[in-house]
Amino acid sequence: MKRNPFKAKKYAVSKIYHAKPMDLERSEERPNVPEGIMTKCPSCGRIIYTKLLLKNFKRCDECGYNFKVSAHERIAMIIDEGEFIEFDAQMTTRDPLQFPGYADKLVKTQAQTGLADSIVTGMGKIEGYPVMIGVMDPAFFMGSMGTTVGEKLTRLFERATKEGMPVIVFTASGGARMQEGIFSLMQMAKVSAAVAKHSQAGLLYITVLTDPTTGGVTASFAMLGDILLAEPGALIGFAGPRVIQQTIGQKLPEGFQRAEFLLEHGFLDRIVPRDQMKYVLATLLKMHSQNRTGKATKEV
Amino acid sequence: MSISAWEKVKLARMPVRPTGLDYIERLFDDFIELHGDRYYSDDKAIVAGLAFFGDMPVTVIAQQKGRNTKENIMRNFSMPHPEGYRKALRLMKQAEKFGRPVICFIDTPGAYCGIGAEERGQGEAIASNLAEMMQLKTPIISIVISEGGSGGALALGVADRVYMLENAIYSILSPEGFASILYKDASKAEQAANDMKLTAQDLLEFGIIDGIIEEPAGGAHNDYNQMAENIRRVLEADLRLLVDTPLDELLDNRYRKFRRI
Numbered sequence: 251m252k253r254n255p256f257k258a259k260k261y262a263v264s265k266i267y268h269a270k271p272m273d274l275e276r277s278e279e280r281p282n283v284p285e286g287i288m289t290k291c292p293s294c295g296r297i298i299y300t301k302l303l304l305k306n307f308k309r310c311d312e313c314g315y316n317f318k319v320s321a322h323e324r325i326a327m328i329i330d331e332g333e334f335i336e337f338d339a340q341m342t343t344r345d346p347l348q349f350p351g352y353a354d355k356l357v358k359t360q361a362q363t364g365l366a367d368s369i370v371t372g373m374g375k376i377e378g379y380p381v382m383i384g385v386m387d388p389a390f391f392m393g394s395m396g397t398t399v400g401e402k403l404t405r406l407f408e409r410a411t412k413e414g415m416p417v418i419v420f421t422a423s424g425g426a427r428m429q430e431g432i433f434s435l436m437q438m439a440k441v442s443a444a445v446a447k448h449s450q451a452g453l454l455y456i457t458v459l460t461d462p463t464t465g466g467v468t469a470s471f472a473m474l475g476d477i478l479l480a481e482p483g484a485l486i487g488f489a490g491p492r493v494i495q496q497t498i499g500q501k502l503p504e505g506f507q508r509a510e511f512l513l514e515h516g517f518l519d520r521i522v523p524r525d526q527m528k529y530v531l532a533t534l535l536k537m538h539s540q541n542r543t544g545k546a547t548k549e550v
Numbered sequence: 551m552s553i554s555a556w557e558k559v560k561l562a563r564m565p566v567r568p569t570g571l572d573y574i575e576r577l578f579d580d581f582i583e584l585h586g587d588r589y590y591s592d593d594k595a596i597v598a599g600l601a602f603f604g605d606m607p608v609t610v611i612a613q614q615k616g617r618n619t620k621e622n623i624m625r626n627f628s629m630p631h632p633e634g635y636r637k638a639l640r641l642m643k644q645a646e647k648f649g650r651p652v653i654c655f656i657d658t659p660g661a662y663c664g665i666g667a668e669e670r671g672q673g674e675a676i677a678s679n680l681a682e683m684m685q686l687k688t689p690i691i692s693i694v695i696s697e698g699g700s701g702g703a704l705a706l707g708v709a710d711r712v713y714m715l716e717n718a719i720y721s722i723l724s725p726e727g728f729a730s731i732l733y734k735d736a737s738k739a740e741q742a743a744n745d746m747k748l749t750a751q752d753l754l755e756f757g758i759i760d761g762i763i764e765e766p767a768g769g770a771h772n773d774y775n776q777m778a779e780n781i782r783r784v785l786e787a788d789l790r791l792l793v794d795t796p797l798d799e800l801l802d803n804r805y806r807k808f809r810r811i
Contacts, residue, residue, distance in 0.1 A: 435700065494664060
């Protein structure tokens with residue numbers, strides 16, 4: 251008789267659930283959590299039932315740690331159900347430098363992640379308010395920006411400008427993608443130009459900085475929002491902490507380059523916990539959905 | 551005779567290579583340096599001010615390497631802090647107000663990586679320059695004279711014309727940094743320099759720059775005056791053309807120039 255895989259998994263759940271805390275402490279390798287059912291918080295070590303974690307916006311209910319979320323998970327958290335239309339889903343890079351080994355690594359990463367590159371862009375609604383949205387995925391080449399991210403974002407902003415719509419971008423990126431060299435660097439100028447045009451048209455752009463946002467992404471569209479939000483604890487900076495530590499040869503202060511540090515230094519408008527993000531974004535969209543005469547600028 | 555990418559990296563970094571101030575002295579008259587970003591301090595890694603190019607007033611902005619160790623320490627090895635980029639932007643906006651063209655000399659290993667630079671928003675400073683330069687209502691010409699390193703170089707590089715000197719390099723990161731990230735070995739910088747395609751010739755072929763300014767035999771350091779003359783010829787031709795271009799068209803062309811990359 252075929253074993254019921256569902257039942258087997260259920261057994262594993264209860265086994266882990268009853269594991270004594272002492273057992274967990276004994277070895278670094280334990281607990282041997284079955285894929286996907288239980289998840290260990292990398293910050294406080296708490297073992298969380300995955301279904302509960304998903305319900306809780308992938309946030310540890312013990313310490314508040316924000317688990318990494320994929321672009322599509324993020325869209326599900328923010329955009330009204332069934333309202334997302336993706337743009338340029340199949341766009342990939344043409345490997346402009348013909349960089350050794352890059353094409354193979356791309357194919358492998360695409361298979362692993364199911365993404366064509368490190369950003370998903372599209373259009374949707376948040377509590378009924380229409381918006382163009384771009385979400386970076388940290389699992390794809392560390393969310394780095396090459397020509398595909400640059401082109402997709404530029405198209406998103408150009409389209410939003412043409413249609414008179416607000417844009418929200420969730421950043422999560424190690425910076426410019428090394429394998430595309432100078433072309434990646436130039437995407438910073440290209441996207442910033444499209445953001446500037448969108449801004450000139452009097453349209454709203456909100457950036458939400460998530461962990462981590464560094465390098466060429468910080469030094470371009472991430473910092474150009476009318477309103478800059480961040481998730482608690484997100485690492486945000488131009489140079490990465492390791493590079494700075496190597497450069498200056500001294501230990502970095504506690505909390506350096508975290509969202510709270512940026513807020514204190516005046517580089518963020520607000521830190522928003524994940525469970526409040528949709529509400530805050532919807533409210534901001536609502537506040538910008540009318541022109542000076544109080545008339546709705548866009549059919550809701 | 552062609553020289554390798556790595557040899558160009560070494561040439562571009564030679565301490566005897568002419569710096570921004572060497573060109574300012576030779577190309578312009580009555581240079582008046584202006585200081586400070588009006589928010590925090592004056593960054594000596596960027597020299598900026600007003601001058602005459604022929605009889606045309608211009609705003610000149612240069613990333614400045616030191617010509618010796620003492621100067622290099624004062625100039626922070628031409629690695630600007632946010633206040634350097636903010637000073638540059640302040641003077642660009644001033645140039646816009648008075649209808650003066652802007653000429654930028656790019657020469658930096660990269661924007662500075664340090665605690666103060668992060669506290670004062672290095673990323674925000676660079677990002678603002680990219681967005682503002684794209685919309686600046688006056689002509690901008692940028693010339694990479696030696697090293698164009700990363701976002702720290704691009705922050706003066708959003709221009710109507712972008713040139714590189716024949717042996718200059720322009721890249722996403724230093725070859726050493728690149729090798730340490732991608733090959734996990736900083737000593738493979740020579741291979742990185744080759745794979746990165748960072749020479750003026752590569753970038754012209756890619757359509758990322760508008761032209762290459764020829765250097766005297768053996769390199770710019772062999773004849774400062776000749777090198778300055780070669781730059782003067784390019785500036786003369788371009789400035790006349792750009793100043794006569796209607797603003798709408800100028801800005802449209804600038805946008806399209808970066809849009810197609």
